Amino acid sequence: MKFATFSAAGDTFFGAITDDGAIALNSDFPGLSSLYEVIAAGEFGRLAAVAEGKPVTHSDFTYEMVMPDARRILCVGVNFPDRNAEYKDGSAQPENMSLFPRFASGFTGHNRPLIRPPENHTLDYEGEVAIVIGKAGRRISQDEAYDHIAALTLCNEGTIRDWVRHAKFNVTQGKNWDNSGSIGPWLEPFTDPAQLDDARIQTRVNGELRQDDTLDRMMFPIRREIEYISTFMTLKPGDIIVTGTPTGAGARFDPPKYLAPGDVIEVSVEGIGTLRNTVEDEKI
Numbered sequence: 375m376k377f378a379t380f381s382a383a384g385d386t387f388f389g390a391i392t393d394d395g396a397i398a399l400n401s402d403f404p405g406l407s408s409l410y411e412v413i414a415a416g417e418f419g420r421l422a423a424v425a426e427g428k429p430v431t432h433s434d435f436t437y438e439m440v441m442p443d444a445r446r447i448l449c450v451g452v453n454f455p456d457r458n459a460e461y462k463d464g465s466a467q468p469e470n471m472s473l474f475p476r477f478a479s480g481f482t483g484h485n486r487p488l489i490r491p492p493e494n495h496t497l498d499y500e501g502e503v504a505i506v507i508g509k510a511g512r513r514i515s516q517d518e519a520y521d522h523i524a525a526l527t528l529c530n531e532g533t534i535r536d537w538v539r540h541a542k543f544n545v546t547q548g549k550n551w552d553n554s555g556s557i558g559p560w561l562e563p564f565t566d567p568a569q570l571d572d573a574r575i576q577t578r579v580n581g582e583l584r585q586d587d588t589l590d591r592m593m594f595p596i597r598r599e600i601e602y603i604s605t606f607m608t609l610k611p612g613d614i615i616v617t618g619t620p621t622g623a624g625a626r627f628d629p630p631k632y633l634a635p636g637d638v639i640e641v642s643v644e645g646i647g648t649l650r651n652t653v654e655d656e657k658i
Contacts, residue, residue, distance in 0.1 A: 375422045376560040376647070377525075379409055379442060379483070382435040388412065390425035391560050395433035397425050409561065410441045414612045418508055418524050422563070437483035440527055440558040441506070446613045447476045449502075449531060449549070450599055453592050453618025471594040471602060476531070476616070480550045484559030487654035488532050490635065491551055496535035497633040497653065500619035501577030501585050501641035503570070504529040504557060505596060507613040511604055519600035522609060525561035526569060528641050528649040529616045530577075532556070535625045535632070557614070562646045569645055570596055575620060578640045579631070587620035594618070 376391045387398040388409045402424045406412050412421065451472035482488065490497045508524025532555035538548030562569075570589055577585035589596070596617055603609060624631040633639065633653045642648040 375425060376562055377409060377421050378558065378560040379438040379440055380432070380435040381438055382432040386438060387432070389431070390421065390428075392430060395430035396435050397428050398431040399424055408441070408443050410443045410445070410612045413506065413508060413524055414610070416611065418563075437485055437559050439478060439481045439483045439556065440561055441612070441614065442478055442481075444478045444612060444614050446610070447478065447616065448603060448613070449474050449476055449616040450594060450618040451545075453594055454587055454620045455591065455593060467593055471599065473603070474545050474549060476549050476555070479552055480532075481529075481555045481557045482553040482651070483556060484649055485651070486556065487553075487652045488530070488556065488633065488639070489551070489553040489656045490633065490653055491534065491554075491656050492658060494534050494536045495632060495634075496537075496625070496630070497554065498533045498535050498624045498630075499577060499579065499584070499633060499639050500529075500531040500533060500623050501575055502529045502531050502616050502619045503527075503573060503575060503589065503643060503646070504614055504616045505564070505570075506561060507609045507615070508564075508611050510608060510610050512608040514600050514604040514609065516597040516601045519597040520564070520567055520570075522600060523564040524611065526564050526646050527557055527561050528559070528643060528646055530556045530639055530641050530649055530651055531616055531619060532633075535630075556649060556651045558649055559647055573643050573645065576642050577620075577622065578642075579624075579633070580638055584624070584631075585620045585622035589617075592618055
């Protein structure tokens with residue numbers, strides 16, 4: 375069973391997604407107003423049991439960013455061998471992973487438009503798998519890393535490329551434009567290592583396959599990401615780790631293939647789903 379944040383009839387809900395529609399579960403979790411709060415309270419495992427047998431409450435609804443109140447979103451950069459080569463700087467595989475923060479305000483939901491700002495039109499796509507932490511931990515071993523994952527979701531880690539070059543050592547400016555990326559459509563409970571170990575991620579733009587790789591080729595596998603990140607910070611329930619994108623982002627083509635209004639981007643992983651977004655210019 376999948377779980378999402380959605381809006382309908384002027385209100386926002388969290389709940390289960392079925393083939394027939396959505397089942398709002400807010401009233402079943404008094405005092406908890408979001409999926410983030412459900413996970414932080416250790417109640418994520420109860421969602422499926424509570425939803426079982428309930429009727430659909432909304433057949434007409436709009437997906438929101440799956441965890442719009444997520445407190446911490448940490449992204450892993452340049453995490454596939456071909457991505458490292460794309461930089462054409464002659465560098466070998468780094469010893470440690472590159473990391474940067476993103477904020478929830480930079481993401482929208484499934485079937486919603488990514489917003490291209492008037493200041494710069496180098497909006498790019500990056501299809502990725504994101505993991506949601508379900509159990510707190512510090513200095514987590516790789517052997518125990520998967521025990522700390524509650525759910526999986528997908529991310530289009532949209533980037534304004536020119537703005538990641540505004541400073542020497544950080545990319546924060548280019549990575550946090552409002553609604554420039556997306557996370558969703560839903561949370562898929564993590565129950566089997568094969569959901570990650572055997573996963574293939576693909577990104578299509580207007581039907582054209584642009585990114586296609588398998589997670590087992592990551593330079594820093596997800597077990598290592600959890601181990602490394604939890605060395606310097608305590609991972610907490612509700613934290614999101616965006617795990618890295620394959621080669622094929624628009625900036626790496628010659629000439630670059632940046633996103634434009636009307637484009638359709640689809641990020642897919644079998645067993646998780648497809649995250650679909652369009653592109654619109656910001657209305658100011």
